[in-house]
Amino acid sequence: MLLIPCPWCGPRDEAEFGYGGQAHVPYPQDPAALSDREWARYLFFRDNPKGPHAERWCHSAGCRRWFNAVRNTATNEVLAVYRVGEPRPVTG
Amino acid sequence: MVEHVEKHSPLGGFAARLAAATRASGGAVRLAELPFLTQVNVRLDAKGPAADAVRLALGIPLPVAPNTMVRGGGLAALWLGPDEWLVVGPPGTASGLEARLRGAVGGTHAAVTDVSAQRTALLVAGPRSRDLLAHGTSLDLHPRSFGPGRCAQTLLARAQVVLAARDERRPGFWLLVRSSFAGYLAEWLLDAAVEYAEPPS
Structure with missing residues (x-):
């Protein structure tokens, strides 16, 4: 099982967490101005890298806070965790 | 009836x-x-004036370090989140404890809920x-x-x-x-x- 370090509670079992998809996907400034194609791109298109990926997690069975994590999608290694609103840290 | x-x-x-x-x-x-057991859920800004008021009303502070608990005066305050605590007291004291906490937080942006x-x-x-x-x-x-x-x-x-x-x-x-x-x-x-x-x- 993955051990995910919650920025509040410390390392906990993966089973305590919920996955929230890619992080840092900003809501469009003026959604009404978008074309259907741009809106669809915002709604449905996400990165799918092999390697470090910034994503949202929620510690649902613990403090119930959302936070961001940089996870290597190839090795499942959690490279960094940081709180919502903080910029993505530089990871090697 | x-x-x-x-x-x-x-x-x-x-x-x-x-x-x-x-x-x-x-x-x-x-x-x-x-x-x-009496259990009251408290949500407030840990850095705001309500946290001090609750400390005075309970006689114990709400712990700010994650995963810690403070005990005193027959009560225990458990950290549940950065803005959420569970105050546990002896059976039958829910209404009194809730009223004390409500009085302490006053009109600030806070929530006090009896979850016994x-x-x-x-x-x-x-x-x-x-x-x-x-x-x-x-x-x-x-x-x-x-x-x-x-x-x-x-x-x-x-x-x-x-x-x-x-x-x-x-x-x-x-x-x-x-x-x-x-x-x-x-x-x-x-x-x-x-x-x-x-x-x-």
């Missing part, structure tokens, strides 16, 4: 079996329900209590990392619990579990405790 409503604890029917498991273990594990019926409490104590809980949680319960004053919201045997270490020298824990999960968790604890029963002589 007014019907008399009797209060039932979620584990009322388990008392005899929990006591029997305690006896069978020869004191290695102690299991018992602590029914009807949400969870019941179990006492898991004795020299093998750590081993018993380790069957169902990956948390390190050694006093070095989970000593007195520590608490945690985690999964025990896949059931969501609030686990708190009693501040006594002998190992012991409080387990706050949602009422609808209490029966399942009690069955699980009784099953896990079979291992620590003394062989019949």
